[in-house]
Amino acid sequence: MQARPVFLKILDYLSIIVLGVSTYLALVFAPTEAVMGDVQRVFYFHIGTAWVGLMGFVIAAVSGIIYLVTKDMKWDRFEVAAVEVSTVFFFITIALGSIWARPAWNTWWTWDPRLTTAAVTELIYIAYFMLRAGLEDPEKRARFGAVYTLLGGISAPITFMVIRLFRTIHPVVIGSQSAEAQGGFSMTSDMKVAFFFALFAFTIIFIDMIWHRIRLGNLQDNVEQLKLKVTM
Amino acid sequence: MKQPTPSFLKATLAIASKDLAAEFRSRELLSAMLVFSMLVILIFNFALELDVKVRQSVTAGVLWTTFAFAGTLGLNRSMAVEKDRGCMDGLLLAPVDRAAIFFGKAISNLTFMLVVEAIVIPLYALLYNETRIFQLEFLGVLLLGSIGYISVGTLLSTMTVQTRTRDVLLPILLFPVAVPVLLASVKASGGIITGAEFAEILTPLNLLIVYDVIFLAVSYMVFDAVVEE
Amino acid sequence: MIEVKKLVKRFGMKAILRGLDFSVQPGEFVALLGPNGAGKTTFLRILASLSRPSLGSVKVAGYSLPNESAKVRARLGVVSHMPLLYPDLTAEENLLFYSRMYGIVDQQERITEVLGMVGLEARRRDLVRTFSRGMQQRLAIGRAVLHDPEVVLFDEPYTGLDQDASEMLDEVLRSVAAKGRTVVMTSHDLARAEELATRFDVLSRGVITASGTREDFKNSNLLDFYKKALEM
Numbered sequence: 072m073q074a075r076p077v078f079l080k081i082l083d084y085l086s087i088i089v090l091g092v093s094t095y096l097a098l099v100f101a102p103t104e105a106v107m108g109d110v111q112r113v114f115y116f117h118i119g120t121a122w123v124g125l126m127g128f129v130i131a132a133v134s135g136i137i138y139l140v141t142k143d144m145k146w147d148r149f150e151v152a153a154v155e156v157s158t159v160f161f162f163i164t165i166a167l168g169s170i171w172a173r174p175a176w177n178t179w180w181t182w183d184p185r186l187t188t189a190a191v192t193e194l195i196y197i198a199y200f201m202l203r204a205g206l207e208d209p210e211k212r213a214r215f216g217a218v219y220t221l222l223g224g225i226s227a228p229i230t231f232m233v234i235r236l237f238r239t240i241h242p243v244v245i246g247s248q249s250a251e252a253q254g255g256f257s258m259t260s261d262m263k264v265a266f267f268f269a270l271f272a273f274t275i276i277f278i279d280m281i282w283h284r285i286r287l288g289n290l291q292d293n294v295e296q297l298k299l300k301v302t303m
Numbered sequence: 304m305k306q307p308t309p310s311f312l313k314a315t316l317a318i319a320s321k322d323l324a325a326e327f328r329s330r331e332l333l334s335a336m337l338v339f340s341m342l343v344i345l346i347f348n349f350a351l352e353l354d355v356k357v358r359q360s361v362t363a364g365v366l367w368t369t370f371a372f373a374g375t376l377g378l379n380r381s382m383a384v385e386k387d388r389g390c391m392d393g394l395l396l397a398p399v400d401r402a403a404i405f406f407g408k409a410i411s412n413l414t415f416m417l418v419v420e421a422i423v424i425p426l427y428a429l430l431y432n433e434t435r436i437f438q439l440e441f442l443g444v445l446l447l448g449s450i451g452y453i454s455v456g457t458l459l460s461t462m463t464v465q466t467r468t469r470d471v472l473l474p475i476l477l478f479p480v481a482v483p484v485l486l487a488s489v490k491a492s493g494g495i496i497t498g499a500e501f502a503e504i505l506t507p508l509n510l511l512i513v514y515d516v517i518f519l520a521v522s523y524m525v526f527d528a529v530v531e532e
Numbered sequence: 533m534i535e536v537k538k539l540v541k542r543f544g545m546k547a548i549l550r551g552l553d554f555s556v557q558p559g560e561f562v563a564l565l566g567p568n569g570a571g572k573t574t575f576l577r578i579l580a581s582l583s584r585p586s587l588g589s590v591k592v593a594g595y596s597l598p599n600e601s602a603k604v605r606a607r608l609g610v611v612s613h614m615p616l617l618y619p620d621l622t623a624e625e626n627l628l629f630y631s632r633m634y635g636i637v638d639q640q641e642r643i644t645e646v647l648g649m650v651g652l653e654a655r656r657r658d659l660v661r662t663f664s665r666g667m668q669q670r671l672a673i674g675r676a677v678l679h680d681p682e683v684v685l686f687d688e689p690y691t692g693l694d695q696d697a698s699e700m701l702d703e704v705l706r707s708v709a710a711k712g713r714t715v716v717m718t719s720h721d722l723a724r725a726e727e728l729a730t731r732f733d734v735l736s737r738g739v740i741t742a743s744g745t746r747e748d749f750k751n752s753n754l755l756d757f758y759k760k761a762l763e764m
Contacts, residue, residue: 139528195479202476205466209544211532215462218525222455222480225517229483233510236490295545308606309635317632325620328659389614393675395582397633398606532583 079282086279093119093272096265104256110174111256113167115265119273121164121189127157127277128192132224135217144292147213150220151203152284156277158196165189184234191230195223314399318407322381323414332380336373336419343369344427358431363493366427366436367448367485370420374452375474377415381408382460383469395530405526409457416449433496441495444508448488451515452481458522462529484518487511533558533683533714534579539588541574548574550738551588556731558682561715563729565722565758570735572718576687579716580610593682606634609676609684613691615668616675619661623652623671626660627678634679642678650674650704666697673704677713684708686717690724698724726754734761 075083097115104111131153138146168186169179180186199219206212258266309317326332347365351357385391385408394404424445428436435441456477463472478485487507494504536554540547548571556562566572577583579592581601590597593607610616617626627643636642647653650670660668669689676684689705690698705728709715719725725732732754734742742761 139525191479191482198475198479201468201472202462202466205463205468205472207467211465214528214531215465218458218462218528219476221521221525222458222518225521226455226480226483226514229510229514229517230486233483233486233490233507236487236507236510292545299545308602309632313635314633317629321618321621321625321629324625325618329620384618388619389612389616390618392580392582392610392612392614393616393630394633396580396605396608396610397630398602398635399633400602532577 075286079279079286082275082279082282086276089268089272089275093265093269096268101262101265102259104262106256107175110171113171115269116273117164117167117171118266119269120160120167122270123273123277124157124161124164126274127153127160127281128196128220128224128227131157131220135220135224138213138217139221142210144209144213147209147216148285148288149281150213150216151288152281154196154199154220155284156280158193158200160273160277161189161193161196165193182234182237184231184237187234188227188231192223192227195219195227199223308398311400311403314397314403315406315410318394318404319410319414322408322411325384326411326415332377332415333418335380336377336415337422339376340369340373340419340423341426343372344423344430353431358433359497360493362427362431362433362436362496363489366424367489367492369423370416370449371452371478371481371485373419374416374449374456375477377419378412378453378456378460378477379463379470379473381412381415382457382464386464391530401527401530402523404530405457405461405522408461409454409522412457413449413453416453417446420445420449435496435498436492438495440504441492444488444491444495444504444511447508447511447515448484448492451484451511451518454515454519454522455481455484458526458529461526465529484511484514487514533560533593534716535589535591536579537589539575539578539590540586541571541578541583542586548738549578552735552739554733554740556714556716558714559712561709561728561730562717563725563732564716564718564735565720565725565732565761566718566735567762568720571738572735573687575735576610576685576716576718580608580685581605606679607682609679609681610687611669611672611676611685611689612687613689615660615672617660617668617672620659622657622659623647623663624656626671627675630675630678636679646674646678649677649707651700664697665692666694666700669693669697669701670704673701673708677708681713683714683716686715686719688718688720690719690721702728722754722758732757734758736762 093115097112101112101115103109131150134146134150134153137143138150165186168189172181173179199216202219203212203216206215344365347353347368351361351365353361353365385394395401424436428434456473459476459480460473463469463476466472487510491504491507491511494507534554534556536552539549539552539554541549552571552575554575564572564575574583578585578590578597581592581597581604584598592604595601595603595607597604618629621629624643624647627646628639631639631642643656644653647656650673652667652671652674655663655667660671663671673689686705689701693701702724705715705717709728717725717729729746731743731745733740734757742757744757748757
């Protein structure tokens with residue numbers, strides 16, 4: 072068993088620290104939002120996890136394409152790592168959003184474009200794992216997985232555009248606000264500190280987890296190889 | 304006797320016409336799709352209590368749900384025929400571009416879906432006295448939606464027949480990535496039925512075209528990757 | 533006609549073929565013998581361009597795989613233990629379909645010729661689903677030689693056939709080989725292979741362990757040769 076690389080160790084500790092700091096900033100440092108009160112504080116982690124979740128899916132689609140071109144298994148491991156970590160983060164995003172939506176919109180769930188797209192995206196990546204589970208040959212698993220992340224990566228934005236034709240009440244905190252949105256607010260400078268730090272913190276945590284997952288994938292390969300040596 | 308390799312178009316048409324000839328002899332796939340479609344509509348009729356007022360808003364949704372379900376049935380079967388008796392190998396052994404296999408299968412799958420639609424829609428119109436679905440725009444949306452659905456469905460069914468969980472896996476993989484095409488079709492065809500302004504159905508129509516073009520192109524490019532070993 | 537050097541095929545970590553060398557001269561009829569799981573089918577699928585080699589070079593009919601696979605496929609006929617025929621089409625329609633896929637010019641003429649060769653002229657308008665296993669296998673051979681290939685590959689053609697059907701198949705195989713074609717056939721039916729082939733190669737644990745012609749074991753028989761090869 073190889074030891075963790077030094078840089079990965081540093082990243083592990085850094086992840087814990089930034090998570091702590093970000094929690095402090097979100098729960099204590101940032102001022103209470105005037106209308107919604109304390110529940111608005113989930114917003115910082117909501118955006119943080121959503122950011123890395125989306126980033127992971129884009130990374131997965133891109134590494135899928137690179138895999139299809141190069142046929143190098145390391146890109147498959149990268150793709151799996153990105154999808155796995157992002158699926159979890161994206162689930163957290165949806166759960167936190169739901170907690171916020173209960174007091175803000177008076178419902179746990181509504182079929183708004185962002186929410187629906189998030190749910191469909193989660194389903195795509197759950198289907199991705201089911202597809203992989205149904206295949207024995209690792210190379211075929213990698214190829215089909217890459218094709219499916221590519222399809223998912225293209226279809227998700229179109230889903231968003233289509234559902235927007237129906238209607239939206241999701242607030243847009245950054246960028247232009249639509250008239251029908253409910254629960255929007257503008258950030259004070261202290262809020263912005265907590266906000267940007269959350270983005271930074273989750274990016275660090277995301278990189279750390281992807282790294283661990285890729286390392287795990289490599290170790291799994293080694294185990295397979297050793298098993299084959301033993302049985303031969 | 305050295306033969307030239309057939310052109311892309313000829314190979315595509317050969318595959319499609321072979322599928323159609325076999326199907327119009329056995330009618331296994333079409334009859335299954337049709338009976339299933341009628342059952343779905345029957346269930347919707349009672350589950351949603353399709354009276355005049357409800358129908359106004361849900362006709363497009365009921366029809367598209369029916370076609371989507373019937374479509375997975377046909378896609379599964381059409382690809383299983385190739386896989387079970389090794390015919391897929393036969394296709395892959397022919398000296399033709401592999402993308403011709405994709406387009407050939409897609410054309411026959413699309414034909415099956417259009418045949419089902421061509422029978423179910425008049426029946427629906429008859430049952431509910433709904434003549435507004437006989438509009439050129441409505442049929443155009445039907446065609447565009449079917450093309451998008453079948454192109455991504457043909458690609459995915461080629462993948463799922465090679466998995467352990469084949470039959471159950473196709474709808475699970477297909478529905479989430481086909482959400483845009485289904486919803487845009489519902490929105491556009493619903494708008495046509497209720498007599499909305501053309502400007503209102505233009506956006507879903509554009510999205511449908513965008514989806515069709517992108518997914519046909521992507522399927523064409525990645526098909527090699529889902530058939531090789 | 534066939535040149536294989538240091539061929540390696542891996543499924544994931546597991547190596548099925550490990551540095552296999554194999555060559556066939558034009559006009560030879562090679563029987564590829566070996567226990568189940570030795571990699572016979574995998575090897576044949578690579579020669580047929582259905583499977584990609586992991587490492588090593590493969591040349592069939594003067595073209596290398598997988599880069600010139602379209603040219604190889606035009607000169608290659610394959611019969612596997614599955615018929616590769618459509619049950620809802622007639623014998624004639626099946627052949628017509630494949631002749632269109634191979635771009636054959638005088639389709640009707642060639643189909644009649646092939647049906648005569650495999651002895652199915654009388655059944656040309658019958659659905660393949662009504663055919664017995666032996667008839668399907670003969671038609672499958674007709675399908676494989678439709679475009680007059682230089683190289684023909686047979687993968688366990690006798691699977692599921694009774695005595696009579698096997699004898700009829702023997703005749704058809706002989707007439708396929710008689711035209712100076714190069715033939716490679718896998719089989720574990722030693723008696724049938726002994727009658728047909730001019731050379732015998734034993735594939736065991738991913739490599740060719742022995743190769744001999746009929747003259748090499750005049751006094752002994754194929755069974756002794758085969759047993760000895762497996763002990764090596």
